[in-house]
Amino acid sequence: MATGAAKKKPAAKKAGAKASKKAGSKAVRHVALLRGVNVNGITIRSAELQALFVELGFGAVRTVLASGNVLFDTDETDTAALRQHIEQALRERFGYEAWIVLLAQATVARMAAGYPFERVDEERHPYIVFGSDPAMLDEVMAKAEELETYTDRLQRGDGVLYWELPRGESTDTPVAKLLAKTRYKSSTTTRNLRTVEKLIAG
DSSP: OOTTOOOOHHHHHHHHHHHTOOTTSOOEEEEEEESSTTBTTBOOOHHHHHHHHHHTTOEEEEEOSSSSEEEEEEOOOOHHHHHHHHHHHHHHHHOSOOOEEEEEHHHHHHHHHTOOSOSSOSSEEEEEEEESOHHHHHHHHHHHHHSOOSSOEEEEOSSEEEEEEETTOTTTSHHHHHHTSGGGTTTEEEEEHHHHHHHHHO
């Protein structure tokens, strides 16, 4: 569980040195999407999450909602290395197996703009499945096409899956159960389109 873990600031500072090494470069707004936060016993307070990202050397840090969403500025251009540093800092600070999807805010905006289904529907929820491994998104899409489901709608996008399902069934549909498999834990995370729109505006 996250709440009882010891806080190890030195490791976070080490990651921050990497994140802030390019003084004078133009900072880019990024979105970190944490997987599995504030569910299944993993509790991370927004204030503590924000404090960690500030210690990592990022600018204009802001958390959005309680589902593990962090906006921040950085001039680091190596996204893969940056993601690994953040994941390691999260593991050491909060004591859980941390995985994130890390994207530029502009990329998230482009992904959201491509949502192909109804954006406002009183009977159905709009979701975007983000992924750090395109192969895993392809695999989910292929497996979903084999399912006998009349409730889910799933479509492959550029770096994402667009998903629509009936309200109140976000954990019960065939696609929901597929996405919940341990195999996809380290590379995918899902957000409601309304949440994504807040991330774009932040």
